[in-house]
Amino acid sequence: AGLDQLLADPATDAEMRALAEAEHGELATRLADLDREVRLAMLPKDAADERSVILEIRAGTGGDEAALFAGDLLRMYERHAALHGWKLAVISASDGEMGGFKEVVTEISGAGVYGRLKFESGVHRVQRVPATESSGRIHTSAATVAVLPEAEEVDVQIADADLAYD
Numbered sequence: 118a119g120l121d122q123l124l125a126d127p128a129t130d131a132e133m134r135a136l137a138e139a140e141h142g143e144l145a146t147r148l149a150d151l152d153r154e155v156r157l158a159m160l161p162k163d164a165a166d167e168r169s170v171i172l173e174i175r176a177g178t179g180g181d182e183a184a185l186f187a188g189d190l191l192r193m194y195e196r197h198a199a200l201h202g203w204k205l206a207v208i209s210a211s212d213g214e215m216g217g218f219k220e221v222v223t224e225i226s227g228a229g230v231y232g233r234l235k236f237e238s239g240v241h242r243v244q245r246v247p248a249t250e251s252s253g254r255i256h257t258s259a260a261t262v263a264v265l266p267e268a269e270e271v272d273v274q275i276a277d278a279d280l281a282y283d
Contacts, residue, residue, distance in 0.1 A: 166232030179258025184213025
């Protein structure tokens with residue numbers, strides 16, 4: 118507020134005005150960053166946020182191009198996992214005819230994986246000229262992404278008296 122008053126005052130000399138404008142810009146970006154941090158801190162915490170995930174990618178509409186897009190999504194998640202120090206392992210995969218995947222199921226393990234990836238679930242869409250297109254037309258393709266937290270391990274003990282043999 119003090120900087121705004123200083124900038125609005127016509128009696129402010131040029132050197133002071135330049136310093137005030139520079140500081141005002143820095144404070145505006147800092148305020149935006151702090152606002153974002155506060156909003157994130159206000160989000161309710163999910164008990165599963167620290168768990169590893171099962172991530173499934175399925176090619177949707179778009180035929181071979183959708184399978185290529187699903188492959189691109191997998192590579193994107195592989196790189197994202199590597200940047201965060203997570204481990205990604207492919208559990209199962211069904212290859213597309215021209216490359217990519219019809220479906221691929223992976224496990225991503227590490228600290229805070231579900232908290233970071235839970236909002237990735239849904240339909241992802243791309244519009245591009247695919248490698249499979251010879252006449253240069255733009256195609257729209259889609260793939261679905263499902264992100265599920267891994268279940269907690271549960272130690273179940275059954276007493277011998279509770280067992281019945283037939």
